Amino acid sequence: MMRRALLAISLLILLPFVVQVYSIDDSYVDCERVVNKWAQSSAENVKTEDKLTLKDLLFFLHIPRTGGRAYYQCFLRKLYSLDKECPRSYDKIRFDLSKPNCNIVVSHDDYSLMSKLPKDITSVVTILRDPVERVFSMYEFAVEVAARFLVHPNLTSALTSKVKPKSSRMVSTLDIWPWKYLVPWMREDLFARREARRLGKLKRSALSDVYNTEDVVMPLHEFISHPIAHEIIHNGAAFQVAGLTNSSYLDDAHEVRRCVRKHPSLGQFVLEVAKGRLDQMLFVGFTEDHKKSARMFASMVGLQVLSRSKSAPSDFQPQSTNQKNVGSSAQVVTDKAAEGTNQANSIGDKVFTATDTSSPKGNMTAERLMRKYEQLMRKYEDCIENSHKVQKSRHAMSLKRISPVNFTKEARHLVPDSMLEEMKILNSLDMELYRHAQSIFLQQQILMEDHDKQTKILAENVPVEIDAPRNFLLLLVTLVPLVLFFIVVMFKRSCCIKYFYVAKMKKAG
Known part of the structure; x- marks a missing residue:
């Protein structure tokens, strides 16, 4: 009896732990089923050989703090005219696909936006950044934008004050994901710390580490x-x-995200889906290799847009980076017949497609296309330089309000290695995705070099087309010197013969 009693007591003590373990296992199994179901439904089934052919609609998936704004302002707005740009979609409330014949969407929305787009005629591009550097930049930008509100005496004043946009096309940072969450969070924190300093509740920190003030x-x-x-x-x-x-x-995004947060090992499903989508994108760029990425973007995307233009713009007009309503003069043709022929290039076990830069009758020749390409790159570099000046000035003005804090690249090097390692662990999926993107970037680089060689050959061998009036002038310019030369020669010859004949007659006489 005593043994049975002890066994019963032991079971009562262990029962909560058994139930808890079962609950954990059951939770994991349920989550695994949810995440696996989502992953299977999200698998990409796109033909690889078509992935590098620009389709009718371009979706620029703008990952925050990767330099995507520069591509939008300095490339895409010079390639696509304003009437070809879909309504602004930086937040779901504003997004609208009712505009007919639009050809480009630039958005901080995630890939799920593709469920609202015609997938069969949509190409996707994106830019990635070193995950640790991106976390630094997210932190710094959230603080910088929030600091602009410190002109107000208190948080209540900042919340009730409204700034009227200069243009109807301008979108407030507070309306853009993810800043509509991060900036208010940082704004509230900045005001709280300022008030605490005023009340003497916070002691001034040493400035040896600006990331710990x-x-x-x-x-x-x-x-x-x-x-x-x-x-x-x-x-x-x-x-x-x-x-x-x-x-x-x-609909199931929240549940999938919750499961992955709760069971990090399920993040591998997310990683594999993300890798597959990068594999199928038209272009994947890098913030760290900005110049090479920019030239690659111009080659892989810009050339295709230009080659489809019915008439090339006479010039890419430079525009200020702070203007929101200036479009490009380049017109985009979505007619399938204007896409030209494709030439496959095999790289490893993947097949990529390079769009032939020779264009149908009425479009640009390869020679003109290359001139426009180089012109586009020059305008891009000028635009980037101007953009950096504007950003640097605004950055300095914002940080004055939280002086002596000043975020710089040099200051990042002073952050302890232990914190950098923690950031890598917290962003383990992004670290893996970044490494995968590096291999894609290398393949794109090989493709671009091969494509540039083909384009150069086309440009060097393009036939010179001359119309009738120019042909006549060319013939005239060529023949007149020959005729004059012939007359001069004949005149000299005549003089020589006459002189010889006269001399001979005198000698005979």
């Missing part, structure tokens, strides 16, 4: 550990490419 701004270590950072920032690129952000259009 808790009396002025939220320290970086606190920022990366916060639930909001886990929800929006960490592994943000992988979740955005997978279509699983908290702004997703998918």
